[in-house]
Amino acid sequence: MAYVVPPLPYDYNALEPHIDEQTMRIHHDKHHQAYVDKVNAALEGTEWADRPIEEVLTSLERIPEDKRTAVRNNGGGHYNHTLFWESMSPDGGGAPEGDLAAAIDAAFGSFADFQAKLKDAGVNQFGSGWAWLVLDGGALAVVSTPNQDNPISAGMTPLLGVDVWEHAYYLTYQNRRPDYIDAWWATVDWSRVADRFAAE
Ligand code: MN
Numbered sequence: 001m002a003y004v005v006p007p008l009p010y011d012y013n014a015l016e017p018h019i020d021e022q023t024m025r026i027h028h029d030k031h032h033q034a035y036v037d038k039v040n041a042a043l044e045g046t047e048w049a050d051r052p053i054e055e056v057l058t059s060l061e062r063i064p065e066d067k068r069t070a071v072r073n074n075g076g077g078h079y080n081h082t083l084f085w086e087s088m089s090p091d092g093g094g095a096p097e098g099d100l101a102a103a104i105d106a107a108f109g110s111f112a113d114f115q116a117k118l119k120d121a122g123v124n125q126f127g128s129g130w131a132w133l134v135l136d137g138g139a140l141a142v143v144s145t146p147n148q149d150n151p152i153s154a155g156m157t158p159l160l161g162v163d164v165w166e167h168a169y170y171l172t173y174q175n176r177r178p179d180y181i182d183a184w185w186a187t188v189d190w191s192r193v194a195d196r197f198a199a200e
Contacts, residue, residue: 002040003053003078005032006085014090018183023171028085031167035077035148042070053079057153076148080130084163089189096190100197107140117142119181122164131181133160133193135200159196160188 008028013021043049048056048063048071056063056075063071095111096104108114114133122131125144132143134156143151151158162184169180 002044002049003036005029005036005078006082008085010088010090015088015187018186019088019169020172023167023169026171027163027167028081032077032081035074035081039071039074039078042067042074053082054152057150058155060153072153073148076150076153079152080148080150080161080163083158083161087160087189087192088184088187089192090187092189093186094190096194098194100190100194103140103197108142114142115185118160118162119178122162122181123178125164128165130161130163132156132158132162134158135197138200157196157200160193 005028008024012024012028015024039053040049043056046064046067048059053075056071057079060068060072095101101111104111104114108117118131118133121142121144125131125146127146129144129146130148130150132145132151134141134143134151136143136151136156140159141156143156145151145154150161162181164177164181169177173180173183
């Protein structure tokens with residue numbers, strides 16, 4: 001079955017004032033839909049068309065060469081945005097608790113140090129891309145990826161990602177990517193991040 005854009009798990013305006021309704025509508029209904037349409041078109045008629053997106057993205061070297069770039073970009077876009085929507089909530093914000101909080105403190109010094117590191121990764125990602133909290137070989141790390149590249153293609157497990165493409169913030173924040181990232185923290189659903197951490 002072809003991929004589909006999952007419905008947002010909250011209303012389009014639910015993340016205001018941090019992320020505005022129009023941005024959410026365009027981002028989810030237009031940008032994410034376009035990634036899904038294009039990866040479906042690229043995989044149509046191939047043996048990969050019915051495979052989970054995670055399997056496709058961890059097998060890019062086996063995708064037919066003439067389709068590989070389209071699958072990398074648009075399949076990555078589908079995977080990344082699905083995780084992004086699920087990582088936010090109108091009840092988000094605050095700080096992680098429990099084992100995840102302890103692991104963040106151990107890896108980065110403190111939650112504030114982790115926040116500074118992820119923001120730095122997002123601000124300094126030149127052009128379009130993402131900043132991530134990942135598990136890399138069992139250890140927490142902050143990484144960034146260009147375009148729609150994603151941690152799973154590099155053998156890492158994403159726990160949380162922030163989209164730093166201009167389409168994610170420009171209507172409200174214009175060129176002020178640091179301000180967008182500062183505001184985005186108030187949307188993070190740490191219970192979902194903790195679930196991903198606990199599953200590893
Ligand atoms: Mn995006």
